[in-house]
Amino acid sequence: MKRITIYDVAKEADVSLATVSRVINDSNVVREDTRQRVQEAIEKLGYKPNAIAQGLALSKTTTISIVMSENLFAYNSRILNGLMDVAKIYNYNIMFHTTSKGISRMQDVIESIIKSRVDGVILFNDNFNDEEMEVLKEYQIPMVIVGARLDRKPEGKVGNVYVNFEKLAYDLVNESFDRGIDDITLVEDKLNLSMMNQLRRGIEKAYEEHGKEFKGYIGYDDSYKSSYNFLTDYYKDKKPSRLVITFRDSQAIAVRNAANEAGWKSMEDYEVISILDSKYLAMVRPPINSYILPEYDMGAIAMRLLTKMLVNDPSVQEDREIEIEYSPMIREKDKTGETEKVTFEAVS
Amino acid sequence: MKRITIYDVAKEADVSLATVSRVINDSNVVREDTRQRVQEAIEKLGYKPNAIAQGLALSKTTTISIVMSENLFAYNSRILNGLMDVAKIYNYNIMFHTTSKGISRMQDVIESIIKSRVDGVILFNDNFNDEEMEVLKEYQIPMVIVGARLDRKPEGKVGNVYVNFEKLAYDLVNESFDRGIDDITLVEDKLNLSMMNQLRRGIEKAYEEHGKEFKGYIGYDDSYKSSYNFLTDYYKDKKPSRLVITFRDSQAIAVRNAANEAGWKSMEDYEVISILDSKYLAMVRPPINSYILPEYDMGAIAMRLLTKMLVNDPSVQEDREIEIEYSPMIREKDKTGETEKVTFEAVS
Numbered sequence: 052m053k054r055i056t057i058y059d060v061a062k063e064a065d066v067s068l069a070t071v072s073r074v075i076n077d078s079n080v081v082r083e084d085t086r087q088r089v090q091e092a093i094e095k096l097g098y099k100p101n102a103i104a105q106g107l108a109l110s111k112t113t114t115i116s117i118v119m120s121e122n123l124f125a126y127n128s129r130i131l132n133g134l135m136d137v138a139k140i141y142n143y144n145i146m147f148h149t150t151s152k153g154i155s156r157m158q159d160v161i162e163s164i165i166k167s168r169v170d171g172v173i174l175f176n177d178n179f180n181d182e183e184m185e186v187l188k189e190y191q192i193p194m195v196i197v198g199a200r201l202d203r204k205p206e207g208k209v210g211n212v213y214v215n216f217e218k219l220a221y222d223l224v225n226e227s228f229d230r231g232i233d234d235i236t237l238v239e240d241k242l243n244l245s246m247m248n249q250l251r252r253g254i255e256k257a258y259e260e261h262g263k264e265f266k267g268y269i270g271y272d273d274s275y276k277s278s279y280n281f282l283t284d285y286y287k288d289k290k291p292s293r294l295v296i297t298f299r300d301s302q303a304i305a306v307r308n309a310a311n312e313a314g315w316k317s318m319e320d321y322e323v324i325s326i327l328d329s330k331y332l333a334m335v336r337p338p339i340n341s342y343i344l345p346e347y348d349m350g351a352i353a354m355r356l357l358t359k360m361l362v363n364d365p366s367v368q369e370d371r372e373i374e375i376e377y378s379p380m381i382r383e384k385d386k387t388g389e390t391e392k393v394t395f396e397a398v399s
Numbered sequence: 400m401k402r403i404t405i406y407d408v409a410k411e412a413d414v415s416l417a418t419v420s421r422v423i424n425d426s427n428v429v430r431e432d433t434r435q436r437v438q439e440a441i442e443k444l445g446y447k448p449n450a451i452a453q454g455l456a457l458s459k460t461t462t463i464s465i466v467m468s469e470n471l472f473a474y475n476s477r478i479l480n481g482l483m484d485v486a487k488i489y490n491y492n493i494m495f496h497t498t499s500k501g502i503s504r505m506q507d508v509i510e511s512i513i514k515s516r517v518d519g520v521i522l523f524n525d526n527f528n529d530e531e532m533e534v535l536k537e538y539q540i541p542m543v544i545v546g547a548r549l550d551r552k553p554e555g556k557v558g559n560v561y562v563n564f565e566k567l568a569y570d571l572v573n574e575s576f577d578r579g580i581d582d583i584t585l586v587e588d589k590l591n592l593s594m595m596n597q598l599r600r601g602i603e604k605a606y607e608e609h610g611k612e613f614k615g616y617i618g619y620d621d622s623y624k625s626s627y628n629f630l631t632d633y634y635k636d637k638k639p640s641r642l643v644i645t646f647r648d649s650q651a652i653a654v655r656n657a658a659n660e661a662g663w664k665s666m667e668d669y670e671v672i673s674i675l676d677s678k679y680l681a682m683v684r685p686p687i688n689s690y691i692l693p694e695y696d697m698g699a700i701a702m703r704l705l706t707k708m709l710v711n712d713p714s715v716q717e718d719r720e721i722e723i724e725y726s727p728m729i730r731e732k733d734k735t736g737e738t739e740k741v742t743f744e745a746v747s
Contacts, residue, residue: 099513117495121483124476132469135497139507144515147465147495149483159487165447167492279682304682331679334627334652 055098064092114144115357116169118160121151122242126299126327127175130197133350134173141358143170157183165190171357173197176213176245184209193360197353199245200374210360210371212353214344216246219326219377220253220296227294228261230385236267236292238278238306243298250298250326267292278302282309291321300329303339318385328380338382349375403446412440462492463705464517466508469499470590474647474675475523478545481698482521489706491518505531513538519705521545524561524593532557541708545701547593548722558708558719560701562692564594567674567725568601568644575642576609578733584615584640586626586654591646598644598674615640626650630657639669648677651687666733676728686730697723 061071066085073081074089081089092098115138119127138145146169148160161183164172169192176198187194188207195210205211220237227235237254240247251268258265275281278297282305291310297303303325307317315321317337325332328341352373359367409419414433421429422437429437440446463486467475486493494517496508509531512520517540524546535542536555543558553559568585575583585602588595599616606613623629630653639658645651651673655665663669665685673680676689700721707715 099510121480124479125473128472128476131472132497132499135469135495136499144511145495147483147493149480149487151480151484162447163492301678301682304679308682308684330649331652331682334649334656334679335683336656 055096057098059096060089060092060098063096064088113142114146114167114169115171115173115354116146116148116164116167117173118148118150118164119175120242121149123175124149127346129346130175130350130353133347133352134197134354135350137351137354137358141354161186164192171195171361173353173357176201193357195353195357195360195371197349199249200372202245205371208360210353210356210367210373212349212356212373212375214349214375214377216249216326217253217256219342220250221257222253223296223324224254224257228257232293233261233263234267234293235265236269236295238282238295238297238302239268239270240298240302241273246298246326250296254296278305279309282306283312286310286313286315291315291323293321295321295323296326297323298326300325300327300332300339300341303332303341304335307335307337307339318383322383322385332380333382340382341380342377343380344377345375403444405446407444408437408440408446411444412436461490462494462515462517463702464494464496464512464515464520466496466498466512466520467523468590469497471523472497475546475694477694478523478698478701481695481700482545482702483698485699485702485706489702509534512540519543519709521701521705524549541705543701543705543708543719545697547597548720550593553719556708558701558704558715558721560697560704560721560723562697562723562725564597564674565601565604567690568598569605570601571644571672572602572605576605580641581609581611582615582641583613584617584643586630586643586645586650587616587618588646588650589621594646594674598646602644626653627657630654631660634658634661634663639663639671641669643669643671644674645671646674648673648675648680648687648689651680651689652683655683655685655687666731670731670733680728681730688730689728690725691728692725693723 057068057071057075061068064071064085066089070081070085071089074086074093117131117134119131135145146164146167148163150157150160157180164187171193172187172195174194174196176196188209191208193208193210195212196205197212198214200213200215200217201209201211224235227233235254237247237250251265254267255265269285271278271281271285278301286309291306295303295306295310297306303323306323310321310323311317317323323339325339325341328343332339332341352375356367356371356373360371405416405419405423409416412419412433414437418429418433419437422434422441465479465482467479483493494512494515496511498505498508505528512535519541520535520543522542522544524544536557539556541556541558543560544553545560546562548561548563548565549557549559572583575581583602585595585598599613602615603613617633619626619629619633623632626649634657639654643651643654643658645654651671654671658669658671659665665671671687673687673689676691680687680689700723704715704719704721708719
């Protein structure tokens with residue numbers, strides 16, 4: 052079957068292309084009998100109006116660009132699901148852009164966003180530097196940045212849907228101090244540097260307020276193939292901190308395995324917590340504590356915020372910063388030095 | 400800064416919109432001095448040609464739709480990386496569509512693909528039924544289906560980049576027979592039913608050729624919140640099969656945990672293998688064997704195949720089925736009934 056074009060419809064209805072276009076775009080300058088003839092031709096031929104041509108005629112593409120780092124696909128899948136579901140409700144087309152080391156320069160991504168004249172952009176944090184953000188702002192495309200809090204208050208047409216990682220880390224350290232624990236480590240995560248900085252600021256703030264200095268940042272160089280290899284070496288002759296904080300699940304599991312295999316006992320010698328939750332944390336033994344971040348909701352809220360920004364909804368003229376609540380996910384309890392087994396399950 | 404449009408350029412150069420459009424689209428019917436005046440206006444104003452208008456003029460959008468199930472996003476991230484990297488090389492725009500139970504009917508996705516007049520489509524298997532595939536085929540849009548092998552040889556403009564899961568399962572069972580193991584279980588995976596069917600066919604074929612009947616398919620109903628809960632009940636009074644096959648990593652880990660906790664010994668009482676590999680399989684103790692499927696390559700090859708189909712490359716006129724090789728990933732060895740510890744590492 053040949054693809055039916057607007058030309059075929061015009062021929063069939065014996066009208067001009069412009070007339071067909073006007074009918075498709077619900078213009079009211081077309082005479083009723085002509086409109087009917089065009090409609091009949093459309094139905095007879097089974098013509099599907101071209102969304103792109105339609106967009107042009109209405110000078111509105113209803114297209115949103117989502118920009119995401121390739122490295123973080125698997126970790127952002129729930130946020131993406133939330134974004135996509137709301138985009139579907141509003142009938143947006145989604146253009147997908149990925150950034151990756153080596154193959155796609157950020158300039159090219161910006162260029163392609165601007166050239167395709169999208170209506171709005173969703174960015175994951177850690178993708179754009181200040182200079183690149185400025186370029187996008189100049190073009191006045193509404194943007195929502197999802198994930199971490201922006202260091203500066205967003206100006207122009209920029210929204211931010213975020214988890215306050217600085218506050219999370221600050222509260223976590225204060226609770227640990229209350230439990231008598233002040234020997235704390237934060238393990239570097241090179242994939243999420245802006246989150247890392249925010250966690251570190253929160254920890255340092257809590258230490259300072261208690262007149263202490265935080266010295267527990269563990270960075271490791273790229274010569275190590277994995278956190279596990281590094282930590283296995285590290286814990287060979289060093290006791291883990293009483294509390295070890297990691298950002299991602301796989302790093303927390305690496306701490307768990309390396310410490311266990313070096314003979315250290317969970318909840319007696321050390322405990323480990325992952326900021327991001329994942330089902331795999333429930334599958335290691337003992338299971339690992341974490342935080343539940345409502346990631347699907349973050350995506351859905353970010354897309355909804357963008358929708359409001361696109362129509363200049365007054366409710367988002369002033370406030371385009373939305374903080375998302377999190378809650379702790381306790382899988383292994385600490386009771387005054389004693390390990391208490393809690394029920395856990397491996398979700399599959 | 401106001402967004403510069405083609406109207407501004409036309410005004411600045413004192414020419415018609417059509418002339419600006421012709422210059423942008425490299426038409427040679429424009430006089431050289433006019434062309435220069437338009438180019439100067441474009442540079443002066445910093446105008447970015449609208450990719451959509453450009454596409455229309457060239458009757459070529461260079462846009463590819465990728466259709467993927469929301470549930471499987473995290474599992475397909477490496478395939479997606481391969482797709483995106485090759486798409487970038489060819490400067491394609493990527494439209495992203497997701498399917499999900501309840502919220503997006505497949506008809507709507509098809510409708511939106513057809514309306515946006517994309518040049519080609521990448522589908523993940525398990526997304527479309529035969530009837531829906533027929534609809535897409537009628538519109539003659541080149542399509543590549545990635546993941547599992549199509550049950551029927553692709554006709555029309557359809558390509559297929561796949562892992563032969565039937566052969567994989569057939570070989571695995573034959574090797575197990577050679578090791579004296581014929582007590583084998585396949586655990587149901589409702590998210591990947593077409594892969595399930597292919598694995599099952601391969602297993603049944605191997606059994607039949609040995610004059611045996613395969614009875615080891617474990618299905619479980621949705622009332623169980625997770626494979627782990629189901630399997631914990633299941634292994635309470637039943638010994639696991641000597642070889643348990645699962646499709647996804649989390650199911651294999653659920654088998655490992657449920658069997659271990661019921662007191663069964665890995666490699667003595669049972670062994671478990673996951674068809675899909677993941678880093679988490681290296682992180683459980685003992686680590687779990689799997690298959691390395693070159694997923695990034697699958698994505699890259701699928702997009703490259705589509706590229707060739709788009710230009711009617713003669714090399715893909717006949718053969719649009721590409722089988723991808725896999726290799727076993729042995730993390731725990733079985734040596735005549737004796738467990739041999741091998742070196743393993745947790746990648747992070």
